[in-house]
Amino acid sequence: MSPPAPPDARPLYAKVREQLVERIRSGVWKPGQLIPSEFEIAAEFGVSQGTARKAIGALAAERLVMRQQGRGTFVVEHTPAHVLFRFFNMFDAAGELIIPDSRRARATVAPANDAEQMALQLAPGAEVIRIERVRTRQGSPFIRETIKLPQDLFPDLAQLEDLPNTLYDLFQKTYGILLVRTEDRLSATAADADTAGVLNLTPGAPLLRIERTAFGLGDRPIEWRVSLCHLQDAHYLART
Amino acid sequence: MSPPAPPDARPLYAKVREQLVERIRSGVWKPGQLIPSEFEIAAEFGVSQGTARKAIGALAAERLVMRQQGRGTFVVEHTPAHVLFRFFNMFDAAGELIIPDSRRARATVAPANDAEQMALQLAPGAEVIRIERVRTRQGSPFIRETIKLPQDLFPDLAQLEDLPNTLYDLFQKTYGILLVRTEDRLSATAADADTAGVLNLTPGAPLLRIERTAFGLGDRPIEWRVSLCHLQDAHYLART
DNA sequence: CAGTGGTCTAGACCACGTG
DNA sequence: ACGTGGTCTAGACCACTGC
Numbered sequence: 001m002s003p004p005a006p007p008d009a010r011p012l013y014a015k016v017r018e019q020l021v022e023r024i025r026s027g028v029w030k031p032g033q034l035i036p037s038e039f040e041i042a043a044e045f046g047v048s049q050g051t052a053r054k055a056i057g058a059l060a061a062e063r064l065v066m067r068q069q070g071r072g073t074f075v076v077e078h079t080p081a082h083v084l085f086r087f088f089n090m091f092d093a094a095g096e097l098i099i100p101d102s103r104r105a106r107a108t109v110a111p112a113n114d115a116e117q118m119a120l121q122l123a124p125g126a127e128v129i130r131i132e133r134v135r136t137r138q139g140s141p142f143i144r145e146t147i148k149l150p151q152d153l154f155p156d157l158a159q160l161e162d163l164p165n166t167l168y169d170l171f172q173k174t175y176g177i178l179l180v181r182t183e184d185r186l187s188a189t190a191a192d193a194d195t196a197g198v199l200n201l202t203p204g205a206p207l208l209r210i211e212r213t214a215f216g217l218g219d220r221p222i223e224w225r226v227s228l229c230h231l232q233d234a235h236y237l238a239r240t
Numbered sequence: 241m242s243p244p245a246p247p248d249a250r251p252l253y254a255k256v257r258e259q260l261v262e263r264i265r266s267g268v269w270k271p272g273q274l275i276p277s278e279f280e281i282a283a284e285f286g287v288s289q290g291t292a293r294k295a296i297g298a299l300a301a302e303r304l305v306m307r308q309q310g311r312g313t314f315v316v317e318h319t320p321a322h323v324l325f326r327f328f329n330m331f332d333a334a335g336e337l338i339i340p341d342s343r344r345a346r347a348t349v350a351p352a353n354d355a356e357q358m359a360l361q362l363a364p365g366a367e368v369i370r371i372e373r374v375r376t377r378q379g380s381p382f383i384r385e386t387i388k389l390p391q392d393l394f395p396d397l398a399q400l401e402d403l404p405n406t407l408y409d410l411f412q413k414t415y416g417i418l419l420v421r422t423e424d425r426l427s428a429t430a431a432d433a434d435t436a437g438v439l440n441l442t443p444g445a446p447l448l449r450i451e452r453t454a455f456g457l458g459d460r461p462i463e464w465r466v467s468l469c470h471l472q473d474a475h476y477l478a479r480t
Numbered sequence: 481c482a483g484t485g486g487t488c489t490a491g492a493c494c495a496c497g498t499g
Numbered sequence: 500a501c502g503t504g505g506t507c508t509a510g511a512c513c514a515c516t517g518c
Binding site: 089091181182183184185186187188189190204205206207208209211229231234235236237238239240 | 329331421422423424425426427428429430444445446447448449451469471474475476477478479480
């Protein structure tokens, strides 16, 4: 007698979660902003407080929001300090987070080549922004990296005079693009003559190569980055 | 008038969780075994089904158990395939998991040196098992590694004739030690003459160096491992 | 003190896997 | 058909924050 299962068989809390994600994505709720309480969200969507709680809990697990007992729930804000802590996984021998500086950033725009089109899942003919920069640690260069971004998501970024040291907070604050996940592929490589010159090394010196793809909401690839790192007494930390 | 907060102010579900962890640690519940249902656990501890559910959910989040709708909840079983999938993070250019072989394993027992004592948090004078081995990929050597274990946790392991390719399932099945977390510190280094000979390389070739600490229940360090990897067209994958 | 997230309960029904 | 985990509700109280 019962009708066939309706096509939208997902749990209620998942649908509520999706609506909340959309509010963050679209900027209705801005970085750092207090969102409504569990009871208000429950009332608005016509669900119980427990279901609203589970939806918000899912957002917290994805680190799209931060909950604070007694205060409320806030949209995550990618400040430079937060971005370094969460996405920059380099530590020195004492286990302290390395704070890099950025130098000589240069941005250009060009049609994507095959590798870029593949990595960023772009349509044929789409343009990319290419950024080359050197990062320094206590004044001396230790990372050379190239960053590729889909041009359409970051209008006029290539025209900026000075790119900030941490890009991900710029992505969120200026372009409304929130990164949620990264995949880093690590290997070792020998410094070529050019890189050796930039990093002040002898050619052939071993470098840690990190190829990163960073994903935004909906698992869309946002950034493709290749970093060549000379880590004197330091390391990349991968947990779990 | 109300008495000061009792010293055991932890949530109920956390106390239940702890008791469940103890059953796994002590071997009352064995690898792969079906544990009681939520209702049975709730009844046994005198809590509601929701609280038992939250305790079991915490175990599932730590990957100590696996839940299967309609079947039940099972203690995680570290089979070789599971161990590779969860703890071996090497992938080839096509994104396929690399399946390594193991060769020439050699185990010895000795008093811990300072580095080993520090890394494994051992008491002064404690002994360690040292394992040296070479791992091969399609027949050719590509990883040389040394593994250190606290001797008291693994009685007679050093006397085993043949060590298996994957050690972590041996840890769980034979010694009742379940690994829950790893920390990998990655850097690049140049092959010394000895390592170059073992891995069939020219001295100075760049190698990926992975220093791993693996932790068991209660966050006790169980294993300290240094791997030197020659990853031809392959990489170590770190997510998030 | 009011308001928030965090815990806990009791009960209902659903979706899934097995016998 | 049965038992499991998964979802959902309604209501209560606790712990923390800020006024």
